[in-house]
Amino acid sequence: MLASQFDLFLFDLDGVVYVGSEPLPGAVSSLKQLRDADKNIRFLTNDPCATRESVCKRLHNIGVEVEIEEMITSSFATARYLQKEGIQSVYVLSDEHLIDECERLGIQTNAGENVEAVAIGWGGDITLQEVQHAARLISNGAKFIGTGPDLSFPTKKGPMLATGSLIEMIARGTGVKPIIVGKPHSLMFETALEQFPNIKKERVVMIGDNPSTDILGAHQIGISSILISDAIDKPFSGEYDFRNPDAMIPNLKSLFKREVRLKPWTQPAFQWPEAIKAAVTAILFDEEGQVLLMRRRDNRLWGLPTGHVELGESVTDAIRREVLEETGLEVEVNRLIGVYSDPNTQIMNYPDGRIVHFVTTCFECNQVGGVLADETAESLEVRFFKPDQLPDDMLEMHRHRIEDARQEKGVLIC
Numbered sequence: 001m002l003a004s005q006f007d008l009f010l011f012d013l014d015g016v017v018y019v020g021s022e023p024l025p026g027a028v029s030s031l032k033q034l035r036d037a038d039k040n041i042r043f044l045t046n047d048p049c050a051t052r053e054s055v056c057k058r059l060h061n062i063g064v065e066v067e068i069e070e071m072i073t074s075s076f077a078t079a080r081y082l083q084k085e086g087i088q089s090v091y092v093l094s095d096e097h098l099i100d101e102c103e104r105l106g107i108q109t110n111a112g113e114n115v116e117a118v119a120i121g122w123g124g125d126i127t128l129q130e131v132q133h134a135a136r137l138i139s140n141g142a143k144f145i146g147t148g149p150d151l152s153f154p155t156k157k158g159p160m161l162a163t164g165s166l167i168e169m170i171a172r173g174t175g176v177k178p179i180i181v182g183k184p185h186s187l188m189f190e191t192a193l194e195q196f197p198n199i200k201k202e203r204v205v206m207i208g209d210n211p212s213t214d215i216l217g218a219h220q221i222g223i224s225s226i227l228i229s230d231a232i233d234k235p236f237s238g239e240y241d242f243r244n245p246d247a248m249i250p251n252l253k254s255l256f257k258r259e260v261r262l263k264p265w266t267q268p269a270f271q272w273p274e275a276i277k278a279a280v281t282a283i284l285f286d287e288e289g290q291v292l293l294m295r296r297r298d299n300r301l302w303g304l305p306t307g308h309v310e311l312g313e314s315v316t317d318a319i320r321r322e323v324l325e326e327t328g329l330e331v332e333v334n335r336l337i338g339v340y341s342d343p344n345t346q347i348m349n350y351p352d353g354r355i356v357h358f359v360t361t362c363f364e365c366n367q368v369g370g371v372l373a374d375e376t377a378e379s380l381e382v383r384f385f386k387p388d389q390l391p392d393d394m395l396e397m398h399r400h401r402i403e404d405a406r407q408e409k410g411v412l413i414c
Contacts, residue, residue, distance in 0.1 A: 002226065002247065002262065003033070003255045007203040008040040008196055010189070010218075013055070015209035016228050016252070017043075023062040026253035031064055033256060040199070041070055042192045044206075046148040046182040046213065048074045048121040048163055051097050069195075074147040074163075074182040075101045077191040078119055081145065081181055082107055087116045091142065093134045093166070094121025098147065117143035120170065120178070122163045131170065138174045148182030150213075177353060183208075184217030193221070202264050207252070211235045211243040219243075220272055224265040228252075240343050242272045270347040273357035278309040280319040281362040281398070283337060283405045284329070290384035291402055293394070294326055297380055302394040304401065306360070315361045323365065327382045328373030331365035337405045338362050345397040362401050 011017060017027045034041060043066065045055060052071040059066045075094075079101035082090055089108045092099045098121040099109050118134045138144045146167035152159040163182075171178055181187040193204065204223040208214020211227060218225035219242040227235070227245035234244045247262035254260050282305045284292040293302045307322035309315055316333045323331045340346055340360045347357045373382055385391065387402055 001256055001258050002205075002249070002260055003037065003039070005203075005261065005264075006039070006205040006224070008042070008193075008199050008205075009034060010192055010204065010206040010223075011041065011043050012183075012206075012208035012210065012214050013043055013045050013059075014047075016207055017059070017064065018062055021058075021062070023064070024251060026251050028063045030252035030255055035065065040196060041066075042072055042195070043070060044072050044183065044188055044192060046074045046150060046188075048078075048147040048182075049095055049097055049123075050075075051100060052076055072188060072191050073097075073101075074188060075121060077188045078102075078121070078145060078147045078181045079105050079107065080191050081179075081187050082117060082119065085117075085143075087143065089115045090117045090119050091115045091134060091137055092119050092121065093123075093126060093130055094119065094147070095123035095125075097121070113137070115142055117145055120144075120146045120163065120167050122147070122166065126166070131166070135170050135173050138170065138176050144170070144174070144176050144178040146178045146180045146182075149180050149185065150182075183210075183213040184220060186217070186221050189217060189221040189223070211245065215245045216243045216272065219265055219267075222265070222267050224262060226262070240268055240270075268344070270343050271349060271355050273343075273347050273355045275354075276357045276359065278315070279306060279358040279360040280309060280315050280322060281306045281340075281360055281401060282319050282323045282331065283362065283364045283402060284323070284331060284367060285364070285405075286367075286384050288384075290386050291390075292327060292329075293383065293385055293391070293398075294376075294379035295381045297378060300380070300393070302385075302391045303398045304362075304395075306398075316363070319361075319363050319365065324370065326376055326378045328370050328376065329367050330369035332368050334364045334366050336361065337364055337401060340397070340401070362404075364405050 018024060050073055052068050052073055056066050056068055056071050075098040083105045089111050090102060092109045102109050115137060118137050147163055149164045150162040151164040153162045167178055201223050205226060206214055206218035206223060207226045209228045215225040215227055224246045227248045229248050230250050236243050246265055294305060295302050305323045305326045309318040319333060320331055323329055343357060349355050375381055387406060390399060
């Protein structure tokens with residue numbers, strides 16, 4: 001049974017333990033049963049508008065035993081992150097809950113213009129003047145931290161803006177990418193795991209009702225996950241989708257059913273992307289059968305001319321533009337070699353923290369003009385190589401595409 005497979009259980013609250021002021025069926029008794037079996041428990045919530053004490057009181061009111069040390073709110077995790085980073089002064093754009101958590105850890109809040117960081121939470125009385133002040137501090141070099149990514153939350157009157165909307169507005173206005181603490185980002189999970197250094201990740205599980213926060217966050221940190229759901233099928237079709245849980249159960253009572261088990265999460269070689277984009281690659285052979293390569297300035301590796309598809313641009317227009325910009329040659333598209341989307345090779349990590357999944361269309365091209373450049377803004381060197389004498393310091397996936405092109409078997413989908 002699931003309860004015997006793990007030593008540390010991380011729980012989301014709303015939709016897992018309770019809904020509104022009512023406990024979900026079997027939640028109270030199941031949590032007690034885990035405690036009786038000496039299991040470790042932590043509760044994780046993205047709600048920035050609550051203290052750990054207030055959430056503990058809510059659990060006590062429905063009959064759940066809990067200590068304050070077992071409660072991890074996004075406000076507490078944010079304050080803990082600031083403390084670990086050695087930040088001593090912060091401008092807090094939030095209600096009193098985040099301010100209180102920071103001050104408990106000895107961090108000075110809202111102390112003039114020379115603060116080391118800006119922390120964004122949520123508050124109903126935040127003014128545009130305060131938002132402008134936070135943005136100015138960030139633009140002047142203060143570290144930018146947000147409690148959670150949620151853009152909205154449902155109410156009886158319709159969706160209402162949440163913390164993520166405020167963070168996104170400031171990020172767009174300043175051009176600074178924030179550090180996000182709450183699920184699915186790793187810092188909240190790390191706050192829980194650091195309390196149990198002797199428990200291996202294979203013995204930790206996250207139980208939640210939201211695939212895009214609870215399940216994704218668990219898998220990104222490298223632990224297994226269970227989704228509370230009455231559905232039969234997993235929520236996403238992709239084989240490598242981090243948002244698919246390792247098990248699905250209708251309620252917490254299923255943790256103790258002998259027939260319910262899961263295969264622990266195995267971390268793929270790639271990280272979960274934040275966006276998917278279209279890209280193109282060109283393969284150009286000369287009259288002697290040599291293939292054109294460029295050594296890129298960004299990574300110093302040899303590869304085929306490659307680039308993004310811009311807005312309003314066709315893939316064939318994109319490949320002609322990229323080859324001209326990167327090599328100085330004018331080309332026409334001859335044939336399609338393949339469409340490449342395997343996340344193991346098509347998810348790229350950038351130095352600024354972006355993680356992008358590319359769907360790349362690869363073409364064989366013919367030269368129709370231009371002059372081969374010695375170097376360009378994108379390349380340190382441009383030259384032709386014999387296919388059986390390709391450089392060792394070359395992108396491996398481009399080596400495979402050259403082999404696909406040499407097979408001359410038509411379109412290849414990968």
